[in-house]
Amino acid sequence: DAKTTQPPSMDCAEGRAANLPCNHSTISGNEYVYWYRQIHSQGPQYIIHGLKNNETNEMASLIITEDRKSSTLILPHATLRDTAVYYCIVRGYTGANSKLTFGKGITLSVRP
Amino acid sequence: DSGVTQTPKHLITATGQRVTLRCSPRSGDLSVYWYQQSLDQGLQFLIQYYNGEERAKGNILERFSAQQFPDLHSELNLSSLELGDSALYFCASSPTWGPTNIQYFGAGTRLSVL
Numbered sequence: 126d127a128k129t130t131q132p133p134s135m136d137c138a139e140g141r142a143a144n145l146p147c148n149h150s151t152i153s154g155n156e157y158v159y160w161y162r163q164i165h166s167q168g169p170q171y172i173i174h175g176l177k178n179n180e181t182n183e184m185a186s187l188i189i190t191e192d193r194k195s196s197t198l199i200l201p202h203a204t205l206r207d208t209a210v211y212y213c214i215v216r217g218y219t220g221a222n223s224k225l226t227f228g229k230g231i232t233l234s235v236r237p
Numbered sequence: 238d239s240g241v242t243q244t245p246k247h248l249i250t251a252t253g254q255r256v257t258l259r260c261s262p263r264s265g266d267l268s269v270y271w272y273q274q275s276l277d278q279g280l281q282f283l284i285q286y287y288n289g290e291e292r293a294k295g296n297i298l299e300r301f302s303a304q305q306f307p308d309l310h311s312e313l314n315l316s317s318l319e320l321g322d323s324a325l326y327f328c329a330s331s332p333t334w335g336p337t338n339i340q341y342f343g344a345g346t347r348l349s350v351l
Binding site for chain 2: 157171217224229
């Protein structure tokens with residue numbers, strides 16, 4: 126699976142959009158981009174995933190660049206409860222293994 | 238609530254001991270994954286089972302073993318415990334396997350080895 130690069134931290138004001146970037150320059154054509162988050166020491170929570178088109182669900186939007194080398198997770202109206210570590214993960218078909226490879230993630234702090 | 242149930246929530250034990258962590262997957266999910274999260278190593282994949290069979294192995298120590306039972310629940314057995322095994326252990330489940338299968342995680346078991 127391709128490696129991802131995320132800045133270590135960012136913050137945003139409550140009620141504003143949080144745009145979390147991720148670089149995955151070595152991604153291959155059949156690899157998906159996944160986002161999970163972990164609030165404190167709770168279990169990781171699935172947010173969204175995509176292959177090449179932009180995706181939106183009730184939690185967030187995922188914008189993938191045309192060359193697929195980077196993506197942005199958008200939380201449209203961040204709340205204090207969105208403070209968490211966000212993981213960008215690239216996931217493909219590697220034989221029988223469909224594991225998630227977590228990096229260090231980006232710590233998002235939402236301030237009042 | 239992800240639908241994945243892990244027990245116990247907390248476990249405190251001594252070095253050299255053996256413990257068993259249990260995971261009940263979401264209803265209908267055939268794949269179960271185990272992950273370990275320690276302060277120095279982050280979240281790491283240990284092992285995956287699919288419909289009772291081991292499907293993939295990650296950085297799982299030889300002292301650790303797992304199995305998935307006919308009712309699809311899974312157990313992770315940790316033996317000859319060392320201080321460094323203190324960590325959060327998460328179980329996840331998905332319907333089948335492959336990169337389009339979303340993994341849903343349980344709340345974890347916090348293991349403290351004293």
